[in-house]
Amino acid sequence: MFKLLGLAGSLRRASMSKAIVQTLAEKAPADVEVTLFDLADIPMYNQDLEADLPAPVRALRDAVAASDGLIVVSPEYNHGMSGVIKNAIDWVSRPGYASVLVNKGVAIITTSESPLGGARAQADLHTMFLSCLARIALGREVSIGGTQKCVVDGRLVDETQIRRAMTLVDAMLDEICLVQGRAKRG
Ligand SMILES: Cc1cc2nc3c(=O)[nH]c(=O)nc-3n(C[C@H](O)[C@H](O)[C@H](O)COP(=O)(O)O)c2cc1C
Numbered sequence: 159m160f161k162l163l164g165l166a167g168s169l170r171r172a173s174m175s176k177a178i179v180q181t182l183a184e185k186a187p188a189d190v191e192v193t194l195f196d197l198a199d200i201p202m203y204n205q206d207l208e209a210d211l212p213a214p215v216r217a218l219r220d221a222v223a224a225s226d227g228l229i230v231v232s233p234e235y236n237h238g239m240s241g242v243i244k245n246a247i248d249w250v251s252r253p254g255y256a257s258v259l260v261n262k263g264v265a266i267i268t269t270s271e272s273p274l275g276g277a278r279a280q281a282d283l284h285t286m287f288l289s290c291l292a293r294i295a296l297g298r299e300v301s302i303g304g305t306q307k308c309v310v311d312g313r314l315v316d317e318t319q320i321r322r323a324m325t326l327v328d329a330m331l332d333e334i335c336l337v338q339g340r341a342k343r344g
Contacts, residue, residue, distance in 0.1 A: 161225050163222060181314040197218070218250060234276030237279070239286070247290065251289075257290060259291065260291045261337050264295065296329055302316075
């Protein structure tokens with residue numbers, strides 16, 4: 159089994175980002191389990207708290223450590239990633255260059271109501287995860303635009319976007335196999 163952790167960069171109940179994680183969890187192949195981690199209780203990063211981590215931060219770090227890879231779905235906010243996702247990754251990224259993110263597979267997906275689908279936030283997320291020495295899944299960029307049309311009743315319904323996202327997740331699973339020395343999936 160591959161254990162993937164889903165992180166959505168939006169806290170609101172009707173979030174398109176959460177809907178996309180949920181859809182990918184349901185569409186995942188039988189050997190892949192995707193769990194959405196709710197970031198609502200993660201406080202703002204404070205280095206003073208590193209010695210005695212707040213419980214939700216400890217839970218997040220443990221969940222990332224226990225996972226084989228991350229599916230990160232972030233909305234674009236003001237031409238960058240959302241503060242929710244940046245803050246969560248700042249917590250998880252310590253200690254620098256020796257955190258649970260080192261060699262962790264990451265599939266990056268952005269969302270927006272605009273046709274660009276958060277393409278500018280993509281670049282932002284790539285830069286951040288590179289700095290954490292994570293293994294960013296390589297493939298066609300998955301920036302899901304027009305979310306007010308392609309997310310219906312809390313699920314992504316656009317088959318092309320679902321296929322693209324799943325192709326990126328597959329690329330991450332291949333990378334995980336390489337890093338962990340597992341046999342490539344059939
Ligand atoms: C504070 C804020 C800033 C935003 N900035 C951008 C932006 O720069 N580019 C863009 O395409 N959409 C922008 N949007 C629209 C969001 O990307 C869009 O509403 C997205 O669906 C929100 O994600 P969610 O549905 O997961 O909450 C912004 C929305 C908010 C609330």
